[in-house]
Amino acid sequence: MTKHTTDIVIFGAGIAGLWLHARLRGAGYDSLLLESRAIGGGQTIAAQGILHSGLKYAFAGKINKLAQSISAMPDRWRECLRGEGDVDLTQARLRANSQYLLIPPGMMGGLIGLVTKKALGGSVESVPEKDWPDDVRRTGFKGSVIYMGEPVLDVPSLLRALAEPHRDSIRLINTPDDPRGFLEQHGITPRLHIFTGAGSNHAIAKALSHDKGLETQKRPLVQAMMKNAPFPLYAHLVGASDKPVATITTHEMKDGTLVWYLGGGVAERALDADPHEAIEAAKTEFAKYLPALDMSQVEWATLPINRVEGKSDTDGWMPDTPTIHSAGDALYCWPTKLTFAPILGDMVLGKIGFEPSGKTTDFSALPDVDYAHAPWDKTEWKA
Numbered sequence: 001m002t003k004h005t006t007d008i009v010i011f012g013a014g015i016a017g018l019w020l021h022a023r024l025r026g027a028g029y030d031s032l033l034l035e036s037r038a039i040g041g042g043q044t045i046a047a048q049g050i051l052h053s054g055l056k057y058a059f060a061g062k063i064n065k066l067a068q069s070i071s072a073m074p075d076r077w078r079e080c081l082r083g084e085g086d087v088d089l090t091q092a093r094l095r096a097n098s099q100y101l102l103i104p105p106g107m108m109g110g111l112i113g114l115v116t117k118k119a120l121g122g123s124v125e126s127v128p129e130k131d132w133p134d135d136v137r138r139t140g141f142k143g144s145v146i147y148m149g150e151p152v153l154d155v156p157s158l159l160r161a162l163a164e165p166h167r168d169s170i171r172l173i174n175t176p177d178d179p180r181g182f183l184e185q186h187g188i189t190p191r192l193h194i195f196t197g198a199g200s201n202h203a204i205a206k207a208l209s210h211d212k213g214l215e216t217q218k219r220p221l222v223q224a225m226m227k228n229a230p231f232p233l234y235a236h237l238v239g240a241s242d243k244p245v246a247t248i249t250t251h252e253m254k255d256g257t258l259v260w261y262l263g264g265g266v267a268e269r270a271l272d273a274d275p276h277e278a279i280e281a282a283k284t285e286f287a288k289y290l291p292a293l294d295m296s297q298v299e300w301a302t303l304p305i306n307r308v309e310g311k312s313d314t315d316g317w318m319p320d321t322p323t324i325h326s327a328g329d330a331l332y333c334w335p336t337k338l339t340f341a342p343i344l345g346d347m348v349l350g351k352i353g354f355e356p357s358g359k360t361t362d363f364s365a366l367p368d369v370d371y372a373h374a375p376w377d378k379t380e381w382k383a
């Protein structure tokens with residue numbers, strides 16, 4: 001057996017692992033990325049792809065340095081999309097350059113609009129009714145429309161953009177519960193282990209006695225998917241609460257059929273809730289706020305899935321930043337949001353503590369791993 005001393009092995013090819021792998025290799029570190037299922041196959045392929053600008057915090061009055069630092073994220077991603085950033089995303093596509101905030105009359109609209117603008121600056125503009133986009137007008141929506149410079153990424157193309165240049169060093173691990181055993185079996189000795197397996201991180205830390213002081217949380221969602229959507233729409237629909245009642249992004253199935261993917265309030269429920277509840281919630285909100293929507297041809301499906309992250313100090317909220325737990329020769333990482341991957345990259349690089357070897361070990365003898373399928377391409381639809 002050939003023995004490899006390598007700089008870093010990363011476990012988990014979601015956005016965290018893929019971003020770190022690309023960033024570390026770009027910096028000259030000899031890095032191997034091991035994935036147990038499929039590239040992007042956890043939360044990342046299920047993400048709506050929104051590059052958040054801090055809006056969610058502005059909604060709940062959480063205008064603080066966090067909102068300001070998140071508001072820098074869309075520009076940071078755009079640099080990468082132009083090929084001028086930390087990682088090369090020139091092969092990734094945007095589904096939309098911007099989104100709309102739809103505020104029904106009497107829903108604190110003026111206040112939310114003002115607060116949002118104050119938090120996020122120039123990327124937010126109120127749209128006069130005569131300039132409303134046709135797609136918004138066609139929903140029958142009444143109220144205020146606010147333009148937001150929050151881009152929406154096409155996640156499958158993002159996965160490929162990050163992974164394709166490094167495919168020979170992104171390989172399958174068939175014993176994910178025994179990461180060290182796998183490395184021993186293949187004669188691989190890294191100086192640093194990075195765990196980006198989201199839900200599996202805590203159990204692995206525990207098994208390796210690395211869990212002292214480690215706290216994580218799960219926030220469940222039941223995302224509804226609406227097939228044969230009438231047109232592409234990217235919007236946060238605001239209701240009476242401090243979070244959008246629905247966040248609508250549009251995606252394409254392999255045959256080009258449009259799917260609306262629904263996050264926000266309609267999705268926030270327990271994983272074992274009756275999936276029809278999420279669908280009924282979406283139908284109710286659409287009937288109320290988007291009454292002209294033609295839903296005669298639509299079919300529905302749902303995806304129950306946990307968001308997994310470091311434990312937040314504020315109940316019911318996500319942490320303010322990515323979380324890194326250091327123990328022994330390992331870092332356990334949660335980006336908190338796909339949007340925060342660049343910040344996670346900065347944080348990890350600041351913690352490595354040794355210089356890159358400049359080597360590029362050939363790992364192509366290890367088994368290959370495929371890309372994950374989007375949720376709308378592997379679900380059962382019902383009218």
Ligand SMILES: Cc1cc2nc3c(=O)[nH]c(=O)nc-3n(C[C@H](O)[C@H](O)[C@H](O)COP(=O)(O)OP(=O)(O)OC[C@H]3O[C@@H](n4cnc5c(N)ncnc54)[C@H](O)[C@@H]3O)c2cc1C
Nearest residue numbers: 012014015016036042043044048049050176197200338339
């Ligand atoms: C429905 C939904 C919508 C979202 N929408 C957005 C959005 O619009 N914008 C945004 O910024 N964020 C969004 N998020 C949050 C975002 O998706 C997550 O924060 C992010 O994808 C987490 O990335 P990750 O790499 O940590 O985990 P994951 O994407 O879950 O990746 C973990 C990977 O590790 C693999 N793995 C697990 N254990 C092991 C092991 N032992 N060895 C090897 N591999 C292992 C898994 O198979 C998986 O591929 C959304 C989340 C959800 C659930």
